[in-house]
Amino acid sequence: MVSATKQVPEPADDSGLPGPEPRQSLLFRARIWSRRARIVTARVLRLVRTGATRLLPGIRYLLRAVHRRWRRSLQFRTVLTTLMLAVGSFAVVGAYLSNQIAHNLFQERLAQAESETRYNVKQVQDTFDGAQVTDQSSVITLVYDTLNAVEGRGSVIQRRYVFEAMPEQTKPRNRWVESRASDQLTISVIPPELRKAVQDSGKDQFWASTEFPVGTEDRPGIAVGNKVTFNGTVYELYLIYDLNTAQKTLDEIQNVLFAGAAALALMIGAVAWYVTRNVVSPVSHAAVVSEKLAAGQLQERMVVKGEDEVARLGASFNHMAASLQEQITQLATLSQMQQRFVSDVSHELRTPLTTVRMAAEVLYDARDDFDPINKRSAELLYNQVERFQSLLADLLEISRFDAGVAMLDAEPTDIVQLISHVIEGVAPVAAEYGSEVTLNAPAGSIVVEMDDRRIDRILRNLVLNALEHGEGRPVNISVAANDTAVAVAVRDHGIGMSAAEAARVFDRFWRADPARARTTGGSGLGLSIATEDTKLHNGWLQAWGEKGSGSNFRLTLPLRRGETITRSPLQLEPADVGPAGVLMERTTLLVNQPATDPRPASAAGAKEQP
Amino acid sequence: MKARILVVDDDEALAEMIGIVLRNDGFDPVFCADGSQALDIFRSAKPDLVLLDLMLPGMDGIEVCRQIRGESDVPIVMLTAKSDTSDVVRGLESGADDYVPKPFKPAELVARVRARLRPGDQKAPETLRIADVTIDVAGHVVSRNSERISLTPLEFDLLVALARKPWQVFTRELLLEQVWGYRHAADTRLVNVHVQRLRSKIERDPEAPEVVLTVRGVGYKAGS
Numbered sequence: 001m002v003s004a005t006k007q008v009p010e011p012a013d014d015s016g017l018p019g020p021e022p023r024q025s026l027l028f029r030a031r032i033w034s035r036r037a038r039i040v041t042a043r044v045l046r047l048v049r050t051g052a053t054r055l056l057p058g059i060r061y062l063l064r065a066v067h068r069r070w071r072r073s074l075q076f077r078t079v080l081t082t083l084m085l086a087v088g089s090f091a092v093v094g095a096y097l098s099n100q101i102a103h104n105l106f107q108e109r110l111a112q113a114e115s116e117t118r119y120n121v122k123q124v125q126d127t128f129d130g131a132q133v134t135d136q137s138s139v140i141t142l143v144y145d146t147l148n149a150v151e152g153r154g155s156v157i158q159r160r161y162v163f164e165a166m167p168e169q170t171k172p173r174n175r176w177v178e179s180r181a182s183d184q185l186t187i188s189v190i191p192p193e194l195r196k197a198v199q200d201s202g203k204d205q206f207w208a209s210t211e212f213p214v215g216t217e218d219r220p221g222i223a224v225g226n227k228v229t230f231n232g233t234v235y236e237l238y239l240i241y242d243l244n245t246a247q248k249t250l251d252e253i254q255n256v257l258f259a260g261a262a263a264l265a266l267m268i269g270a271v272a273w274y275v276t277r278n279v280v281s282p283v284s285h286a287a288v289v290s291e292k293l294a295a296g297q298l299q300e301r302m303v304v305k306g307e308d309e310v311a312r313l314g315a316s317f318n319h320m321a322a323s324l325q326e327q328i329t330q331l332a333t334l335s336q337m338q339q340r341f342v343s344d345v346s347h348e349l350r351t352p353l354t355t356v357r358m359a360a361e362v363l364y365d366a367r368d369d370f371d372p373i374n375k376r377s378a379e380l381l382y383n384q385v386e387r388f389q390s391l392l393a394d395l396l397e398i399s400r401f402d403a404g405v406a407m408l409d410a411e412p413t414d415i416v417q418l419i420s421h422v423i424e425g426v427a428p429v430a431a432e433y434g435s436e437v438t439l440n441a442p443a444g445s446i447v448v449e450m451d452d453r454r455i456d457r458i459l460r461n462l463v464l465n466a467l468e469h470g471e472g473r474p475v476n477i478s479v480a481a482n483d484t485a486v487a488v489a490v491r492d493h494g495i496g497m498s499a500a501e502a503a504r505v506f507d508r509f510w511r512a513d514p515a516r517a518r519t520t521g522g523s524g525l526g527l528s529i530a531t532e533d534t535k536l537h538n539g540w541l542q543a544w545g546e547k548g549s550g551s552n553f554r555l556t557l558p559l560r561r562g563e564t565i566t567r568s569p570l571q572l573e574p575a576d577v578g579p580a581g582v583l584m585e586r587t588t589l590l591v592n593q594p595a596t597d598p599r600p601a602s603a604a605g606a607k608e609q610p
Numbered sequence: 611m612k613a614r615i616l617v618v619d620d621d622e623a624l625a626e627m628i629g630i631v632l633r634n635d636g637f638d639p640v641f642c643a644d645g646s647q648a649l650d651i652f653r654s655a656k657p658d659l660v661l662l663d664l665m666l667p668g669m670d671g672i673e674v675c676r677q678i679r680g681e682s683d684v685p686i687v688m689l690t691a692k693s694d695t696s697d698v699v700r701g702l703e704s705g706a707d708d709y710v711p712k713p714f715k716p717a718e719l720v721a722r723v724r725a726r727l728r729p730g731d732q733k734a735p736e737t738l739r740i741a742d743v744t745i746d747v748a749g750h751v752v753s754r755n756s757e758r759i760s761l762t763p764l765e766f767d768l769l770v771a772l773a774r775k776p777w778q779v780f781t782r783e784l785l786l787e788q789v790w791g792y793r794h795a796a797d798t799r800l801v802n803v804h805v806q807r808l809r810s811k812i813e814r815d816p817e818a819p820e821v822v823l824t825v826r827g828v829g830y831k832a833g834s
Contacts, residue, residue, distance in 0.1 A: 024649065052740075225717055313634060350691040350712040350713055351621045351624055352621075353692060353712070353713045354624055354627075354712045354713035355621070355623045355624045355627045357713045357714075357715070358624075358627045358628070358630075358631055358715075358716045359627060361716050361717075362631070362634075362714060362716065363629065389713050409799070412826055412827040413827060414828065417781070421783070436761060445824070445827075447827035452797075452798065453798070554640065
């Protein structure tokens, strides 16, 4: 089909694009769609506004639930993503398809309109050329009949027409017909560009899209125009073809496409749900099982079906669980054996040691009856058995910690009172070194949930260490508490230690100066045991030292069992060395002078003693 | 008359050494090396005090302790090589009055023995009351509504110590000193375990004590 019809160039379009027809139809459809969209948007907005005010809390809850689901469920996320991607791709494909169909429909209709127009214009021209009429009424009748014939026979109007004399031409006397148009039409439905193109050309045919009224509605259509001559007058003849049926077809096709896409999207969602469920359910099963394993249910295993990747995961997971269980059981057995061993060694060693010790003491008590050599031997035996015993006790204590059998026997106890007892206990040693032990306890009593036997051991150890390294200078003990923790600081002003030594002081068998005489005969495990005792309480044990300025050991304990310490109530670096600290006032508790202390609460322990 | 002391210990050397020390201090030791024979020897020897090792062949020391306590109020002091909390507490709960952890000094052992053998206060007749419990100190009788409650001598001493000074709160250390005769701070679990045992005998509801009250963070006092 050869088309001689040219499209009227749009006034705005001077770029000369190769295919302007689809653009024309697109523009046209865009106008319709935009109008529909405006209406729909307005309605939706109104609905959203009224709904938002009433349903806002519900919507917010829903959104949060969806968001939570999105974060926590892999399946939900996968299905939703798949759905969104599917809808997106359907939108793209659907838009392309419907565009393509619209274009084809339009082209087909246009081709038909062009050929029909050519035929009809020729018919009209032929009729006009062969007319033998001269009077006004027969001319009018001829023209009207000829034009009415263009509308087609039958009840359905196949095309409409607009017939108008070209302006700006000399008006002959016998020109009785100026214009004529189908029902409801006037020349204004023809776009001016089309008219101009028709007027300016010779006998060429032109077309343009237009809208024309039918009944109460505006219908889309194609106007094809050409010129005919009658009785020396040039007329413009435009035939207008209805695109309504094409538009309806297109709408139907779009509806079908839309329905198909929706159904497909639902099916894809269902498929995605099914597939991800198949993949995710073993994973979530594995998650549940590993959570149970982590909680200590070591016999828990995954269900293995088939030979696929998931089955391999299950099998290797089970393998891992089995070896884990085996190792944990083995460790537990080892720990039990260790515990048994420690207990056995404890018993087996202590019984003979008790005998040896008693014998040594009997000999020691009778040493005055011996000759000098035997007397000195009895003394050495007695002292060394004592040292051996304390070393053994410390070793057994440490091994109990290592075996993890040490238990915390905590109950609320007044720590200030306990410190007073410790000070009383070390009084003979303090007198031996010539050191004064002072207590600074601004709060009269601080009740702490603790294992008093262990805390007593820690503090006794710290104070004895301070005395040993204190060079006879005073040893100050400070106690303070905040909301969550209590701290005890033991400060000496003796030889002190470097920062590096302070870092190692809690190591087992470590000694600041190996050449130094072991005057108190400690095992070298005292501070290690103190560290373990502190750990058992969830506490801190820290050391500060400076060569020549002495050292400070700070024990911090949570006030209530199981709580964590955030800040110690006392400063580790002493106030008298570093910047101003929390040690505000110093109250002295003289150990040998119990009744003169101004603070009855801190001296309470001392008063009870005989 | 010399106090007779039954030493139940399977270690011959230690038993002999304990014998030497006890004899040296004027006691009359009797020995038993097997847990299963301990009860028979106890019945025949009628000792004034039992020194009992916890680990014994034949029968566990804890079981021996329970059996002896089942038929007598004789003071029992455990000799223990284990200082694990659970073992000590188990021993005390089975009826022992005190314990001496190995290795111990001879003086320590003798002090513990003497403390348990200390004759009761033979004073003028004295009657004390805590809550609805009546204590006849001289007659060693405790009763509620004229119904007699059986206590071991140690439990009796503990109750009397509290009842004599109902206005005072006793710390565990003070009770250790007054009731057990310790001069220095020792294991306060002794007090905890015996207070619980005492409560199980004299309280109507041991969960809500009325006779022996706990003062949180300090110690115990008598109820009013």
